[in-house]
Amino acid sequence: MTDIDGIDTHIAPSGPGCLDCEADGSWWFHLRRCALCGHIGCCDDSLNGHATAHATSTGHPIVQSFEPGESWFFDYRTDDMFTGPVLAPPHHHPDAQATPGPDDRVPGNWQQILLDHRGR
Template identity: 55%
Template sequence: MSEFAPAPSGTGCGDCDEGGGWWFHLRRCVDCGRVGCCDSSPAQHARRHSEQTGHRVATSFEPGEHWFWDYVDETSAPSVPLSPPFSRPDEQPAPGPDGRVPADWRALLH
């Protein structure tokens, strides 16, 4: 087993991509690398992933953000070494993905 958390599953929320949805910000599961959308996003896939798998800690997958969150305790969590990349590509917009974000996206946030 690697000393680093698994690489991210992609550059966006895989569940949103499969369903044609969109996200506000992205989170990365430190247990398996699954990238999901944040709690402010309409579908909240990162939290759902945590609830369904028992993987309790995620980290931001946004450029320039370096924090970890424990979904069970609802508090910050200790950092762990990560495999790159550490965030979505800088050129990828947030919210995203480009072309699927509705014009009234701010009204749809949680």
């Protein structure tokens, strides 16, 4: 555990994609990693917002982007983004994994679906 409450640098991510979307056969836009337990969930711009749901249900307060090229953290307690420590690898989903993903479940009109979802 680091000296930042809500972050454990030794925990590996739960997998390459959103655990909850995998379980229910859905798809995601971008991925977030719980900095305390490694749970991979989809972002709030996805249809299901599983990362925030995980934080709400568990009280785990911090996520890190699980996207290639991004290393920012977000603290749900303060609504602040920040730079934090290096977590256990891997640091992002596989480069070959589509965004959105997984590729075989993303509908052809995914952009319109997300726009409609944001407008609700």
